[in-house]
Amino acid sequence: MTDKASVGVVKTQYVTFRDDFFFESGRVVSSVTVAYETYGQLNGAKDNAILVCHALTGSAHAAGFNREDEQKPGWWDAMIGPGKAFDTDKYFVICSNFLGSCFGTTGPSSIDPSTGKRYGLKFPVVTIRDMVRLQKRLIDYLGIEKLFCIAGGSMGGMQALEWGATFPDSTRSILPIATSAHITPMSIAFNAIAKFAIMKDPRWNGGDYYDEEIPVDGLAIARMAGHITYLSDQAFHNKFGRRYANFEGIYDFKGMFEVENYLRYNGYKFTEVFDANTYLYVLKAMDIFDLSYGRGNLDEALSAITAKSLFLTFTSDFLFPPYQAEEIVAIMKKQGKETDWINITSDYGHDAFLLEFEVQTGLIKDFLSRV
Amino acid sequence: MTDKASVGVVKTQYVTFRDDFFFESGRVVSSVTVAYETYGQLNGAKDNAILVCHALTGSAHAAGFNREDEQKPGWWDAMIGPGKAFDTDKYFVICSNFLGSCFGTTGPSSIDPSTGKRYGLKFPVVTIRDMVRLQKRLIDYLGIEKLFCIAGGSMGGMQALEWGATFPDSTRSILPIATSAHITPMSIAFNAIAKFAIMKDPRWNGGDYYDEEIPVDGLAIARMAGHITYLSDQAFHNKFGRRYANFEGIYDFKGMFEVENYLRYNGYKFTEVFDANTYLYVLKAMDIFDLSYGRGNLDEALSAITAKSLFLTFTSDFLFPPYQAEEIVAIMKKQGKETDWINITSDYGHDAFLLEFEVQTGLIKDFLSRV
Incomplete structure (x- = not known):
């Protein structure tokens, strides 16, 4: 546009x-x-x-x-x-x-x-x-x-x-x-992954983290799970294929495919703008609707x-x-x-x-x- | 049989x-x-x-x-x-x-x-x-x-x-x-959720946890992500539907649908028999095959x-x-x-x-x- x-x-x-x-x-x-x-x-x-x-x-x-x-x-x-x-x-x-x-x-x-x-x-x-x-x-x-x-x-x-x-x-x-x-039970399952990831991050602290570190890892993983559901099998093929982000690292434990890098990048970027408790609340709203x-x-x-x-x-x-x-x-x-x-x-x-x-x-x- | x-x-x-x-x-x-x-x-x-x-x-x-x-x-x-x-x-x-x-x-x-x-x-x-x-x-x-x-x-x-x-x-x-x-890029994405969940659990400790507490939450979440991929939309409907595990808790933050309860139960049960590093290795083997x-x-x-x-x-x-x-x-x-x-x-x-x-x-x- x-x-x-x-x-x-x-x-x-x-x-x-x-x-x-x-x-x-x-x-x-x-x-x-x-x-x-x-x-x-x-x-x-x-x-x-x-x-x-x-x-x-x-x-x-x-x-x-x-x-x-x-x-x-x-x-x-x-x-x-x-x-x-x-x-x-x-x-x-x-x-x-x-x-x-x-x-x-x-x-x-x-x-x-x-x-x-x-x-x-x-x-x-x-x-x-x-x-x-x-x-x-x-x-x-x-x-x-x-x-x-x-x-x-x-x-x-x-x-x-x-x-x-x-x-x-x-x-x-x-x-x-x-x-x-x-939503379908399968979508509830995806949301469950996200909710567990946040609530099991020790920094989440029962939702009381505003004066401390935020549960950045839990929220990033939650967002990654979300990202899977926003795409499709074909979209994953079109967007990433099996391209390796760092081919030298194929036998390196932390080596990553482009799709993994994308999830990580967007997962953590999300934590800069979105609140973890809020994410729990909106997922819950979606689940119980x-x-x-x-x-x-x-x-x-x-x-x-x-x-x-x-x-x-x-x-x-x-x-x-x-x-x-x-x-x-x-x-x-x-x-x-x-x-x-x-x-x-x-x-x-x-x-x-x-x-x-x-x-x-x-x-x-x-x-x-x-x- | x-x-x-x-x-x-x-x-x-x-x-x-x-x-x-x-x-x-x-x-x-x-x-x-x-x-x-x-x-x-x-x-x-x-x-x-x-x-x-x-x-x-x-x-x-x-x-x-x-x-x-x-x-x-x-x-x-x-x-x-x-x-x-x-x-x-x-x-x-x-x-x-x-x-x-x-x-x-x-x-x-x-x-x-x-x-x-x-x-x-x-x-x-x-x-x-x-x-x-x-x-x-x-x-x-x-x-x-x-x-x-x-x-x-x-x-x-x-x-x-x-x-x-x-x-x-x-x-x-x-x-x-x-x-x-x-495997497809979408399957790599699921495995990425699992790997991040394990590696971001503080108890994972760079893979050196054998003499300490195991990364039970990370491994459980990893397994939950796996469970989604083993079923299908229809299987989720047939197995769980949208049944609530505890209906009283629908407005309770920790209330759960049966499907969530299933994932939690099987996720944590898995941690009693399977090693977290091993899970990382077998996912990696699958990814790079x-x-x-x-x-x-x-x-x-x-x-x-x-x-x-x-x-x-x-x-x-x-x-x-x-x-x-x-x-x-x-x-x-x-x-x-x-x-x-x-x-x-x-x-x-x-x-x-x-x-x-x-x-x-x-x-x-x-x-x-x-x-």
Whole structure:
């Protein structure tokens, strides 16, 4: 994408709701701050707002640049901007950092006002439903009664789906991408590796490490496990093959293949920007998300949705296998809902929602034009 | 399988070769012990011997019981015994613990005679070719000139394949199961998680932990990562679904799904029997195995094989995707070799070679009858 189509320099905004926020678990936090960004203009009728929901390790910074000299734009910059999939000439796009994150919205790494110390593991377990309920407060605060669309990939797609079922009157459409109504047991297993890696790092110290060394190794290994799930067998072949990072070292115990070097580099780089407890919380939110929970079964959960919907999946995504969205859409079609599922052919695996811009742009533009 | 078909009580045997063993890396160990078991009788012509090669964490104990009161039989007991796939009424079956293991054959957890201490990371990096060359010494020692067959699954199948290329005159057939001529970059990535988990456990201490606490957490996490690769998406669904081990704990930070509990239990159980350095060595052997290495390319490597061959794979095995054996067999067929590939439909994933007895038994019996 060229700079021409960029939303330009954007400032992250913050709003603090100074009344009790009740979590799904029954626990309470006395005040919650939400970090968010907006792109484009809210029209007079306030009916052109699109909420974009970010994934596991994302932030409110979805498009443009936070500083003139920022090197990398927001995480979905290729999709949000003038003339792009989420066209800021037409729509008012909002992205808020979700509850429990470490990028501005209140979470385990925030200061607990009652103690003056970071919450750590004292922060309540966060669910996707909690995240959505906080987003709803932001939308209310912005004076928007009904969103035009709620879109997101991966954990962002879970939020879009949960919005549709929790606040059916609050959006005209949902666009869940590379997601499902609950993750598979295999995905839980990957998350378990990550959680064990963090919690078994001695520096994790029961989540109380903020004044000491952080559990850098545990968090790096956790991220490495994540990276496997974002790719696919074919993506690994294409990206790395069996190239050796240092061929001299093939019989050296610490010799590494390029793929190992990549995992190590990105694993440790992640520890510079992301908080270990937060990672535990967002994995937990992902694990326990089940659209059916408290709603009988998946059929009943989906029956609440009135928004028009489009589900996008990617053929090589094994973290959110396409059969999950296929099942959802089959049920919703039986229920007579306006919905569709498109399984995009891609080798990129789960990461495809962050990489396959062109095909997504066409499909999303077409979908939004029909809402 | 019933006791009737068991090979009964079997004693593990040991032989020590007291001359220098040269590793592929150029390094030398002054004496090597091999642990092995045999089942059935070697005939007068010495032409009915089948070598069975074990996988990553296996041992020489492939069939029967080492003690009258042993609870579990050898790792491939369902396949080795009177009337079974590897019929001990007909064949003399040998299984030897591979070089670098911790179950009797010399490896990093063995005592280095020159120091009186365990080798640890001073042990040379072991390759599949090294393993095969040591197995050849055992076969020579047993007075067998030409094996009837060499069979194995996973890393055992790598050995069968390497045997075929390294010692083409020494076997009439090979039977590589759920294996390939090199692992995929995605499998290297899984192994990387395991290796990092061990090496970043402070108790690992550069591999020098034998007189102190073992790196129990790192090794357990390593094993957990392995367990993911042994199953399949469908196997995870069938085995665990999204059942919660302790439903009360859904909002409890340490609450666990059954699949998490399974990984934890088996991860830590593994640390009671397996050595952490050994795990690093066998993963390394798996990572760097490439049948083509030193032989130009895969075509040339395979052209050396004269043994009749049958490759078995399993449809849901993502650790050794069936397309790998398919590629090998396509090349070998072009080379005019007597070979075949059968892709067995199974939901079990990579573990299928240890679970799909019935279908394997039929195919193996048929193959052996035609050797």
